[in-house]
Amino acid sequence: MTDRNSPVTEDELHVYADGEIPADRRAAVESWLASHPEDAARVAAWRTQAEAIRARYGSVAKEPVPERLALDRITRNRRSWAALAAAAAIAAFVVGGVAGWMARGASAAAPSSFELFTAEALGAHRLYIAEVRHPIEVTANENHLLPWLSRRVGTNLRAPDLSTFGLRLLGGRLLPGMSGPAALFMYEGPTGERITFYASRQQEPPTAFRYSVANQFAAVHWVEGEIGYVMSGPADRERLGKIAQLAYEQMENRTPPRERSSANQLMSRRGS
Numbered sequence: 146m147t148d149r150n151s152p153v154t155e156d157e158l159h160v161y162a163d164g165e166i167p168a169d170r171r172a173a174v175e176s177w178l179a180s181h182p183e184d185a186a187r188v189a190a191w192r193t194q195a196e197a198i199r200a201r202y203g204s205v206a207k208e209p210v211p212e213r214l215a216l217d218r219i220t221r222n223r224r225s226w227a228a229l230a231a232a233a234a235i236a237a238f239v240v241g242g243v244a245g246w247m248a249r250g251a252s253a254a255a256p257s258s259f260e261l262f263t264a265e266a267l268g269a270h271r272l273y274i275a276e277v278r279h280p281i282e283v284t285a286n287e288n289h290l291l292p293w294l295s296r297r298v299g300t301n302l303r304a305p306d307l308s309t310f311g312l313r314l315l316g317g318r319l320l321p322g323m324s325g326p327a328a329l330f331m332y333e334g335p336t337g338e339r340i341t342f343y344a345s346r347q348q349e350p351p352t353a354f355r356y357s358v359a360n361q362f363a364a365v366h367w368v369e370g371e372i373g374y375v376m377s378g379p380a381d382r383e384r385l386g387k388i389a390q391l392a393y394e395q396m397e398n399r400t401p402p403r404e405r406s407s408a409n410q411l412m413s414r415r416g417s
Contacts, residue, residue: 153177158184162191179279186321189265189272196264196359258349261323263357263366266343266375269320269329271362274339281331282318290317294328300372302344304330305392310384312340324348340378340385342392347373354389356382365389369396 153174160166161174178185273280283290285304295302297319304314312332320327327345334340352368363380366373367389374396376389 153184158188159191162188162195175276179276185272189268189320192272193261193265193268196267258347259352259355259366260357262345262347262349262373263355263364263375264359265323265327266329266341266366267357267359267362267364267377269327269343270341270364270377273318273329273331274341280339281316284316285314287316294319297326298328298344298372299325299346300344300370302328303396305342305395307332307340307388307391309391310388311335312338312388322346338379340376340388343375343377344372346371349373354386354393356386367393369393 157166157170157174161171161178166174178188283293291302291304294317304317307314311334313334315331315333317328317330320329322345324346327343330342330344332340332342347368348371349368351370352366355366357364357366358380361380362377363382363385364375364377365385365388366375368374374389374392376385376392378385378388
């Protein structure tokens, strides 16, 4: 039996990131991450990578095995040893998901910057909304919250007022992003619902709203200027789109142009 007071190991951090940590060690690992922000950032990065991989390759694992690779057909072939080895290699790739992609580095099949950025924000959302004692780093009533995060991200950030949707700003935190420092603002509703708003530099042309789903969570992502934004929360497409619309208007301090006037219309043009 594992001592729940024993030190948290590197292996446990990986297991926790995969969502497979034993119940009797979960509290110890979460307490460790709350007091060790560097490890928390690493765990968030691992989850971000996993989300991006699942988004890109998740459908492959569900595809039927090609007829030429069916086991009974291979074993009937007297020259099957080489074919069997090839089939095993392909199966290992499908099950592992990423071995081949990681080996050859960036390619046409690699996740796009949009997918990685969104997965990064969703990973941070999933990690910190579960926190009870330390969901944020700086509270909303501290005057240095916005100047501090704006300075680190490199733009004049605003924390959108989402009270129209019953959401109260708890505060925010600074995170390591793929393209530099990232700001994460957290909001909470009267029933305990939590929404996060993520902002960081992103080298991508301005985009309209894009909607993504990962398990029970969803995100609306857009880029304005050199900053990418992601609004993450429960997978309620209509509500999350309206929240993102309001945030966009407040961040840019203007009415959205005609082609962005409807979050629902914009997102309906893109796959979920």
